[in-house]
Structures are given as C-alpha cells and as structure tokens.
Amino acid sequence: MLAFKIFPFIQALVIILCFILPLKKVSLKYKILLAIIFGLGSLKQYIYIFSGGDMMDPKLSRYPAIFFDTIYFSSIFLFLLTLIRMIINGVYKLSRLNPGKFIIPAQSTRYAALFLLIACLIGGRAVFNGFAPPVDKFYEITVKNLPSEANDLRIVELADLHISAPTIPSEIEDIVKRVNETEPDLILIAGDFVDGTIEELDYMTKILFNLKAKYGVYAVSGNHELYSGYKNWIEYFEKGGIKFLENDGVIIRNEKDVPLLNVCGVIDISAHRFNLPEADIQKALANTDRNLPTIFMSHQPKLANQLKDKSDLTLCGHTHGGLMPGLKQIVAKVNGGYVSGLYNTGRQRVIVSNGTRIWAGAPLRLHDPSQIVYVTLKQ
Template identity: 35%
Template sequence: MWGKGAIAFLLLAASQYHFWSKLSSGSVFAPEFPRSVVILFNWAFGFIVLLAVVQIVLDLGTLAAMLARQRALSLPDSVRYGSAGVAALLAAIAVANAVRVPPVTDIEVTIAGLPPEFEGYRLLQLTDLHISRLFPATWARAVVDRANAAGADAIVVTGDFIDGSVEMRRADVEPLRGLRAPDGVYAIPGNHEYFFEYAAWMRHIAGLGIKMLPNAHALLTRGEPRIVLAGVTDLSAPGHGQAGPDLAAALAGAPEDAPVILLDHQPRRARQAAARGVALQLSGHTHGGMILGLDRLVARGNAGFVSGRYEVDGMTLYVSNGTGLWPGFALRLGRPSELTRITLRSDRPTSPR
C-alpha cells in the first residue's frame, strides 16, 4: 500500500506539470526549471498520457472479447505491468526524438514562371524553435551550425522562436545571430511571440540580424529577375492588440510578374493565399501533430493541414514538423523534427542537348 501510495503521489505531481510551470515563471508556456527537470517532467507526463491510451486499448479489447465469448474475462497483472513498461519506454523515445538537433529534410518544389536564374535556388526553413530551458543556447548553436552548413541561398524562420521573455531568453537566442545565408535571413512571428512581450521580441530578433516580415515583403534578386518573399503576422495577433495577418498589405508594391513565396506561421489560410496567386506557402505551428494518431486531431484544427506537402488550388503548401517543440508537451513519435531545405524548380521543360 505504501508503494502504491508513493507511485500515485508521483503520478499526481507529474500530471500537474503545467501548473508547476506556471508557478515557475508566471506562464504555462515557459517552465523555468533546469533542463534535466523539464526533460523528466515531459517523460513523466508523456508516460501518463501513453499509459492511459494503452490501458483504454486493453480495456476495449477485453470488453470486445467478453462480448464475443459471452463470459467474464480479466487480464493478468503481468499484462498491465507490461503495458506500463511499454508506455515508459515509448515516452522516453518520444522525448529523445523531441530534443534532438534535427536533420535536414530535402524537398523540391516546382514554381510556375520561375525565372531561369532561380533554377535550383535553395531556401532553408526553420520553424517552431521554441528556444527555452528545454532548447537552450547549446541546442540553438548546434541548429545554427547545421543550418549554415546546409548551403541555402536564403534562410527563413516561420515563427515561434521562443518561450519566455527577452530577459529570460536573451542568452539562449544569442546563437541565432550566427545564422548566415548569401541572400539573408528572414522571419515572421508565430503565436508564441505574442505571449511574451511581442514588441520587445520583434526588436530583439531584428537586432540579431534577422529581417522580420510582418505583413511585408522582400525581393530575392538575380540581376533583374526577382522572387517576392512575403510574410504575414499570426492569426492570434488581434487577440493581443496587434495587427492580424494581411496578405494584401504584405504584397503591396510587389512586382506582379514575380513568383510569390509566402511565410505564414499557421497553415489554415492556405486557400486564401492560393486565391491571391501565391506559388509556395511555408508554414509550421502544428509540430507535425507530434504523435501518429494525434496528428489527425491536430489536422482538424488546422483546416486539414498538419505535416508535409499539400497541393492547394494550384499552390504548394509545405507544413514543417518543426525544428523544436513547445516544452510543455515535448513528445515525438512518427513525426520527426526537421530543418527543411526547399529546392526551387521551373515548370519549363528541359531543352534537349
């Protein structure tokens, strides 16, 4: 009984992870514990969630067997304990997957009307870094090194840089100053920037040498030929007294004959972007759904878009699984993190030699 009581107490404490996080920093989004403690909390919380799912599956299976055999059945204790071991192992794997420095994932995207000078042009997308106690300066520095080694012409960051205030995260975001690409580094805010001193973060990120595109655009040039790189603010912005996403404002003054690449943190408005003639939209926000099965629920809240490539009314949408993850639920099973290298291809047929 004492052993069961101790285990029950520990499970109850772990189940209140987000409450302890709020006590630690004033925000449920920024657990201010040592990294090892944040990792342990995520493992324990993940264990509870996965154990609940496994137990429900076992109970449903037992119920189905009882109905089929028309008699009472019970599972041996060894099966229950075994399921707990499986849940503990899966939670450990899920946390390890979440906190790694992600590899580079390569995709190719065909752009209608792409100028020949941009054939093979490479963009590197980072998104959902969630720099925090879980993803500190050492992790950010490793991500920057891998991003710079990817050989991209331009780097884009599609929001959710941080979890925490500027004062809390100043040292942890400093490695982002080292991001380098020949045509520059561009970014937009995600919803988490609005949770923590939005204006201060926009100034600080810009001070790191990253060009912010909140309802604005920049031109990528190869002599006279150009690509429009546009960005919009996040859908959550109006709820925090800030300007919401405005694609018309972002494209104001942009050359009409140039292909448009749009950075939009959330993928929900992809059809509106396609209707405005956007050729490629890059998004994040969903974290790929984090866990197979759970991704179907996440998709329902994001207009059906959750992970990977989609063709949307003539536009390509790519939803990255994310580079990091919110430290409040840092689990990945079957939805790996990524740095995405996008190579642009023309829709013109290749001339025979």
C-alpha cells in the same frame, strides 16, 4: 480551457482507482509509490506553480524537464492503456451478457507490469525524440515563371525553434552551423522563436544573429511570440538582422539588381486577440511584382487555403508534424488539412515543417522528427 485544467485530475484518478488499487499481489507501499509517480505525474502542467513559469513555458531547465516530461507522458500512455483495457473488458461483458467475464483482469500483476513497461517505453522514447537534434529534409520545387537567374535558388526554412528554459546554447549553435554550411540564398523562419523574455533568453537567441544567407534572413511571428512580448521580440530580432515580414513583402534581387521573386509574410493569425493587426494577405502583397513567383510565410498553415491563387510556395510551421499517430489526424483537421510535409493545391505548393525544435509544453515526438527544411527552386 476548464476541461484542460480538470483533465489531469481525471487522468490521475483513473490511474489510481482503475489501475493501481485493483492490483492484488502488490503491497500498499508499492501502490503508494505507483500513485505518487503516475498519479502526481499526471499533474505535470501544475509544476509551473513551483518553477515560476506557466502552462506555455514551465521554466524547467533541461534535465528536470526531461525527467518530469518522461513521467508525464508515460502517465498519459498508462491512462490510455487502462482505458483500452476497460473498453475491451466492457465490450466482452456485454457480448457475453455476463458482468463477471473479462479478457484482461484488472488485478493481474502480469498485465500491469506489461502495461507499465509499454507506457514507460513509449513515454521515454517520445521525450527522447522530442529533444533530439533536427534531421535534414530536402525538397525540390518546380515554380512556374521562375526567372532563369533564380533557377537552383536554395532556401532554408526554420520554424518552431521554441528557445526556452530547457534549451542549451549548443543546440542553437549546431542549427546555425548546419544551415550556414549549406550557403543558402535565403533563410526563412516561420515563427515561434521563443518562450520567455529577452532578459532570460538573450544568451541563446543572439546566436541566431549568426545566420547568413546571400539574400538575407526573413521571418514571421508565431503565436508564441504573442505570449512572450511580441513588440519587444520583433524589435530585438530585427536589430540582429532578421527582417520580419508582418503583413509585408519584398522583392528579392540578385547582385545585378535582377528581380528574382517575391517573399511575403503575415503576422500570426491570432494576433488580433492581442490588440495587434490582423493577418492581411493583400497588404503583404501590395509592394510585390505580380509577374514574379511569390513565396509566402505563414506560421499557421490553415491560412494556405486563402493563398491558392496568390502563392507559388507557402512555408509554414506550428503543427510540429502532429507529434504522434492519432493526434496527427486531429492536428491536421484543425489546421485546414495541413500537418506535415508537401501539399499540392493547384498553383500553390505548401510545405509544413515539423518544426526545428520542440515546445517545452509538449516535448514529445513519436513519428515526425524535428527538421531543418531545405528547398531548391527549379524552372
């Protein structure tokens, strides 16, 4: 945590000392301007001091958030490009055994302009993608022992809605409209609904109460519910018709009372750190029919490694698809090998959603877009 707090200052110093100051043909006033934009831009996570938010939810409205995030991520990419230049030059100096040799001169305004252009294009595009509407992602999953009455059963998975200060109501209205138009049999929401309080977000979160599915809307908590007032939010959403399966399970039955499948869920795996119950797979399975297929919801996908012989289909979120190449591999590593898409683990199929929206703390995407996941079950 200390490294997370200190790193932005290190990044700012590297940009100022190793990128801006060495430039030969740039006047002092432009160097100061660059230092303000990209040096201070590196410190975006401290804006919450002035906005009244925190690192999890900076509480910036939409357009200020887009503005500061674009500068922030452009600063990160400029920092990375500066490091790459330093590494290339360092390796070249060592290979030639001459400290005066270099490939990319630090004082060159031509290279500096190129680096700035690349950093700003990537940063701007990443933030634009982060705030873009979700795409539709379709899966067809064959499930062993699926009753004939459940063949072609349609499920919509939402995850990581992250309704917060930069969100606008029309975004949530569009998601609800798109989901309802498909007339799903089940809607399953894999956590991280909100960043903020009920008083701040009610005018947007209540839009989710319009979600409609033949057999109901079910959900599990994510880690961000734990930061935002877990008990109040769970009670709030349940009053709105969204049933939470926190270490619980239900048997889904059709209109003729024929049992179709089990739907189970667990509380977020970090809940015990907030004096809440631990994620309990056995408790979630206690009231289910073991002869029926089981669909499991877990916000964090690493739990799927404990469900290989218990779940036929596990739906997760949390990873946001890894956000960008390079980081994606790291995110997969810390999430049990799961980061985005469909995984086969014996009996179990695991779908990790990229998230339906994006977290305001890191609203960027370079490869894996936000998505609404549609699953059709087949015999």
